[in-house]
Amino acid sequence: MNSAPSAVLEDGHRELVDAFESFIRRELVPLAAELPETSDQPPADLRAYVRKRSAALGFYAGDYPEELGGAGMPFTAVVLLHHAAGRSGCPLAPYALAGSDGPSPLLRHGTPEQIEQYLIPLVRGESARCLALTEPHAGSDAFRLTTTAVRTPDGWVLNGRKTFVSNADRADIALVVAATDLGAGAGPSAGATAFVVPMDQPGLRIGQRYEGMSGEPLFELVLDGVSVRTDAVIGGEDGIGVATAFAIDSLSRGRLVVAATCDGVAEYALRLGLEYARQREAFGARIGSYQHIQEHLVSTRAEVEAAKLLTLACARLVDEGTEAPENAALAKLTSSETAVRAVDRALQVHGATGWVRGHPLEYLYRYVRMMTIIEGTSEVQKVIIAQAMGLS
Numbered sequence: 357m358n359s360a361p362s363a364v365l366e367d368g369h370r371e372l373v374d375a376f377e378s379f380i381r382r383e384l385v386p387l388a389a390e391l392p393e394t395s396d397q398p399p400a401d402l403r404a405y406v407r408k409r410s411a412a413l414g415f416y417a418g419d420y421p422e423e424l425g426g427a428g429m430p431f432t433a434v435v436l437l438h439h440a441a442g443r444s445g446c447p448l449a450p451y452a453l454a455g456s457d458g459p460s461p462l463l464r465h466g467t468p469e470q471i472e473q474y475l476i477p478l479v480r481g482e483s484a485r486c487l488a489l490t491e492p493h494a495g496s497d498a499f500r501l502t503t504t505a506v507r508t509p510d511g512w513v514l515n516g517r518k519t520f521v522s523n524a525d526r527a528d529i530a531l532v533v534a535a536t537d538l539g540a541g542a543g544p545s546a547g548a549t550a551f552v553v554p555m556d557q558p559g560l561r562i563g564q565r566y567e568g569m570s571g572e573p574l575f576e577l578v579l580d581g582v583s584v585r586t587d588a589v590i591g592g593e594d595g596i597g598v599a600t601a602f603a604i605d606s607l608s609r610g611r612l613v614v615a616a617t618c619d620g621v622a623e624y625a626l627r628l629g630l631e632y633a634r635q636r637e638a639f640g641a642r643i644g645s646y647q648h649i650q651e652h653l654v655s656t657r658a659e660v661e662a663a664k665l666l667t668l669a670c671a672r673l674v675d676e677g678t679e680a681p682e683n684a685a686l687a688k689l690t691s692s693e694t695a696v697r698a699v700d701r702a703l704q705v706h707g708a709t710g711w712v713r714g715h716p717l718e719y720l721y722r723y724v725r726m727m728t729i730i731e732g733t734s735e736v737q738k739v740i741i742a743q744a745m746g747l748s
């Protein structure tokens with residue numbers, strides 16, 4: 357039995373987590389063993405296979421209702437699966453759970469036709485999407501958009517440039533957020549609107565490709581007079597000008613999923629550090645017997661357990677109907693900063709062995725660094741917490 361304090365909050369989900377871990381061990385670890393050592397990213401067709409297989413087993417987008425192709429799991433269960441994927445150390449495990457190419461909460465606001473045509477295939481792992489929100493001058497300040505959507509008699513015309521878009525090279529659809537311009541005489545801008553645009557729509561193209569430090573590429577998306585019909589607006593007529601509200605609505609869950617992944621990665625790094633400290637000898641003794649090494653591992657142990665407790669408590673609150681942005685910000689800030697420190701310390705414990713290409717910590721060191729930037733930077737989480745504390 358697991359006697360860690362966080363195990364209290366895992367009650368009731370152990371069987372599900374065991375089944376997921378068994379899937380990773382039996383199916384994903386053997387597939388991962390065949391990947392070339394020189395490549396950080398698995399090929400797109402293998403990712404698609406993992407996604408579909410996991411969806412068929414009910415893990416992939418587990419919190420979506422069964423009528424949409426999900427398994428109707430509580431959010432706490434989803435968080436525990438993301439934790440288990442991070443903790444497994446298997447490079448294919450993250451693709452078994454819905455992430456930045458999976459069903460988007462934005463589409464939960466879609467019309468019945470959009471849910472049928474776009475959301476259900478995403479939940480079933482049959483298609484992939486990307487989110488085009490960030491622009492060269494609108495990152496953290498995400499809704500200071502210059503990409504415009506201008507109304508025409510038949511629909512809308514989109515123009516602009518999006519940047520740092522994940523998955524654009526293998527997505528079927530892009531969810532594009534644009535500043536809505538209702539045209540002359542229609543009054544001031546109605547805010548931001550989200551559109552669903554097939555990747556092969558004329559006028560939409562991938563521009564620059566950016567190589568990420570962990571091998572994951574990001575892309576520029578150029579929208580050059582992209583004409584879409586009125587039914588491309590997510591939510592239909594009711595969705596015009598309210599993309600900011602749609603996005604804010606889904607931020608908490610997205611941040612808690614990142615926090616859970618980080619808790620898992622931190623736990624994996626700790627395990628690697630511990631194993632090495634127990635067997636490596638220097639100056640006639642196991643390095644784990646030296647207090648400087650113990651300091652690295654004990655600090656990580658305490659921080660990981662605290663971070664995991666916070667994430668799980670916030671997930672339980674979501675299941676009980678409380679989705680406070682401050683809670684998600686606290687968890688995302690704590691878990692992402694903890695994971696970065698945990699991997700750094702585990703690498704330090706390994707010395708040169710952990711620094712060498714091919715060692716899991718060398719990859720994790722590059723991979724984990726994105727976690728304090730995506731889904732709102734650490735500074736942005738602090739702004740949210742400060743606001744909740746009445747400081748701004």
Ligand SMILES: Cc1cc2nc3c(=O)[nH]c(=O)nc-3n(C[C@H](O)[C@H](O)[C@H](O)COP(=O)(O)OP(=O)(O)OC[C@H]3O[C@@H](n4cnc5c(N)ncnc54)[C@H](O)[C@@H]3O)c2cc1C
Binds near residue numbers: 487521523730731735
């Ligand atoms: C791996 C990865 C994947 C991504 N995928 C996508 C994607 O699929 N789609 C998409 O649209 N975007 C994506 N992004 C972009 C991401 O959302 C932005 O990088 C993020 O929002 C931060 O914006 P920025 O990089 O422009 O930094 P900036 O907003 O320019 O921030 C620069 C620095 O200023 C700080 N800062 C900003 N505002 C404040 C403030 N008010 N107070 C204190 N400090 C502040 C920031 O914390 C940061 O340290 C991705 C980024 C990465 C790294």
